[in-house]
Amino acid sequence: DIVMTQSPATLSVSPGERATLSCRASQSVKYNLAWFQQKLGQAPRLLIYRTSTRAPGVPARFSGSGSGTEFTLTIDSLQSEDFAVYYCHQYNKWAPWTFGQGTKVDI
Amino acid sequence: EEQLVESGGGLVQPGGSLRLSCEASGFTFSGFWMHWVRQAPGMGLEWVSRINGDGTNTTYADSVKGRFTISRDNAKNTLYLHLNSLRVDDTAVYYCSRDRSTPLDIWGHGTTVTVTS
Secondary structure, eight states: OOOEEEEOSEEEOOTTSOEEEEEEESSOOTTOEEEEEEOTTSOOEEEEETTTEEOTTOOTTEEEEEETTEEEEEESSOOGGGOSEEEEEEOOTTSOOEEOOOEEEEO | OOEEEEEOOEEEOTTOOEEEEEEEESSOGGGSEEEEEEEOTTOOEEEEEEEOTTSOOEEEOTTTTTTEEEEEETTTTEEEEEEOSOOGGGOEEEEEEEESSSEEEEEOOOEEEEEOO
């Protein structure tokens, strides 16, 4: 299976700052990479798919980039509601899907 | 409103069985692949299984292969996950989600499975 590795495990930032989260795949996933946000006690929420496409209703301060095995989620000007855990996810069509272990963004 | 609602979770002993359900509404259920994803207490997300629109194609994570079975009833707009030979490490919140051109774009609230003696 494709192993997804996220870094860092925890990212401490202040409101208004930029957060940069990384995700590495053990083999190429092409552009089949998504990012999810999860707040405590809630289901995950899709933020980004196909590496860089924002899901409906996702603010423009969230952006994704990368390809192949290296991917980045950037959150510009962090808002209080952005403090959460973020997961990357590969969805190669004919392989078992996998998630990264998560990055917690906190103050 | 497009919605998924899971049910069927509960407390079960190791080696026991359970059937989870996920009822869909607000969209054409048969047009979507459907998935189960779980989350153990305090842990990350783990993809479990998927099924195509007509139920003829299924895939499983290695951790559940041979013990869990995914199925669907398009007439009832319902997805199922049959859990057999349950182990303590199957304890988790189980979510259902859908996929077509956009992966896992809506999720249910989850149903909790606790495996304990």
